[in-house]
Amino acid sequence: MIMSPLNYSGNKSKIIKTLINLFPKDIKNFVDVFCGSGIVGLNVEFENLILNDKEKHIINLLKYFQNNSLDYILSQINQIIIKYKLTDSKSKPKGFYKIYKNEGLSRYNKEGFLKLRKSYNKSPSEIKLFVLILFGFNYFIRFNSQGLFNVPVGKTDFSVSQYKKSVAFIQALQNKNIKLLNLDFRYNKLYKNGDFFYFDPPYLITEATYNASWNEKDEKDLYDILDSINSKNKKFALSNVLESNGKSNDFLKYWSKKYTIIPIDRQYTNANYRRKNLGKTQEVLIINY
Numbered sequence: 634m635i636m637s638p639l640n641y642s643g644n645k646s647k648i649i650k651t652l653i654n655l656f657p658k659d660i661k662n663f664v665d666v667f668c669g670s671g672i673v674g675l676n677v678e679f680e681n682l683i684l685n686d687k688e689k690h691i692i693n694l695l696k697y698f699q700n701n702s703l704d705y706i707l708s709q710i711n712q713i714i715i716k717y718k719l720t721d722s723k724s725k726p727k728g729f730y731k732i733y734k735n736e737g738l739s740r741y742n743k744e745g746f747l748k749l750r751k752s753y754n755k756s757p758s759e760i761k762l763f764v765l766i767l768f769g770f771n772y773f774i775r776f777n778s779q780g781l782f783n784v785p786v787g788k789t790d791f792s793v794s795q796y797k798k799s800v801a802f803i804q805a806l807q808n809k810n811i812k813l814l815n816l817d818f819r820y821n822k823l824y825k826n827g828d829f830f831y832f833d834p835p836y837l838i839t840e841a842t843y844n845a846s847w848n849e850k851d852e853k854d855l856y857d858i859l860d861s862i863n864s865k866n867k868k869f870a871l872s873n874v875l876e877s878n879g880k881s882n883d884f885l886k887y888w889s890k891k892y893t894i895i896p897i898d899r900q901y902t903n904a905n906y907r908r909k910n911l912g913k914t915q916e917v918l919i920i921n922y
């Protein structure tokens with residue numbers, strides 16, 4: 634299993650095995666239209682993969698991982714950690730840093746993190762952004778209306794487990810036949826050569842920063858694209874929720890009647906840490922094969 638070091642909000646890592654078991658077995662050209670962290674596409678067997686997302690920071694970061702050697706990327710991370718005096722638990726003996734209750738490593742890292750954030754907002758680079766994500770609160774990737782990264786310091790650092798995840802993830806991006814695109818899902822180019830399309834769009838009725846800009850028009854445009862894929866006898870799978878926290882997506886319930894609806898059983902835990910206390914979520918995979 635390849636996991637993403639990005640721990641992207643709404644990522645599918647908890648249900649990846651379930652999803653893959655439900656996907657067709659003979660995929661040649663796989664298109665992950667709303668790829669986010671990229672982990673769904675990266676864990677599927679394919680000959681060619683397209684990872685697409687409208688969020689340019691994420692696609693630029695994935696491109697950076699694809700186009701630079703692993704040693705170079707790791708040395709760049711290390712240089713930033715040293716320059717901004719951030720913690721390096723991976724290279725230090727256990728117990729070297731005192732872990733404060735509820736604060737983790739944030740006391741050590743706050744000052745350096747804020748300096749790095751300032752530097753990134755003045756002159757952005759992919760590697761600075763990656764270190765900000767690693768050391769930022771809950772690995773959030775969030776920008777304010779002026780486009781400035783505004784996540785506060787987090788509790789963790791580039792730990793042994795994050796290091797291992799990052800290495801495997803970068804290697805997967807480099808070793809496989811993968812094209813990265815930064816397009817809105819409505820672009821025809823995405824649908825030209827694929828034979829299986831996976832859609833994990835923002836959900837109309839749940840919370841996530843990227844859901845705020847998703848509206849009923851986007852939702853209906855998406856259904857049109859799925860219907861058009863179906864009419865060309867190509868296969869798709871759509872992840873979504875029919876109900877969540879007392880809300881119901883009635884458009885989706887109505888539209889999906891003509892396809893196969895598979896309930897996905899899981900407890901969201903770190904995908905959305907607040908959801909634990911909220912109402913039930915009815916997650917589904919809608920397929921046309």
Ligand SMILES: C[S@@+](CC[C@H](N)C(=O)[O-])C[C@H]1O[C@@H](n2cnc3c(N)ncnc32)[C@H](O)[C@@H]1O
Nearest residue numbers: 643644645667668669670687688817818833835
């Ligand atoms: C639920 S997340 C995908 C998570 C991903 N499957 C994973 O496991 O990490 C939805 C993604 O859709 C992207 N997105 C939102 N609007 C879009 C659009 N109009 N076209 C393409 N991507 C879009 C967001 O940037 C976000 O990354």
